[in-house]
Amino acid sequence: MMSALYGLILCGGRSLRMQQDKSQLNYHGLPQWQYLAQLLAPLTEQVFLSCREDQQLNTELTVITDSVGDAGPATGILSAYKAFPERAWLVLACDLPLVSAQSLSLLIASRDVSKEATAFISSFRQSPEPLMTIWETKGLKRLDEERGCPRKTLLKADIALIENPFAIEQFNANTPSEREEALKTIMDAQLPR
């Protein structure tokens, strides 16, 4: 039987390139962690925020504080695995401002098709976004055993690359100019703001 799917929003980065906390940035009329939580809420059993120990977010969501590793996204993912080892996780980086419910639903639907896969990664023309991924418990076990880098673990055979129809969904806003670019895309496409 498939494990219940939980949502995890990675918020614990240092945002050194952006120079302000990326999880708090506003692209759609509310902080990005909240926007992503709204997308994930109807699609998952429960949504959690993944934060550094010294990070204060004003939220009613349950926070999973980093408890393992030396920082980086894997720390957040493995801390969630340690806290709830029987679950599958839809993991999203907070710096994906153009992600939509449609593409997340596609990712989730693929779980019914490929029962063997240990992870389902959003991919545009073969280019994967490891921080827009469903991790099955088996995949997380492997990431844990390898003390892992998500990208390296995900290069292993039993993963499924799920083609995302829209390149912009994987757009990563790491710098102030990438933030401007994302805001312009939202304006031009009249995406919800």
Ligand SMILES: Nc1nc2c(ncn2[C@@H]2O[C@H](COP(=O)(O)OP(=O)(O)OP(=O)(O)O)[C@@H](O)[C@H]2O)c(=O)[nH]1
């Ligand atoms: N929980 C947790 N999340 C992290 C950690 N490091 C990065 N992330 C998250 O992983 C995603 C990708 O982060 P990066 O862009 O690689 O790094 P960053 O620290 O956010 O940004 P830079 O300082 O500019 O490199 C973002 O959603 C971050 O919030 C960490 O140590 N703990």
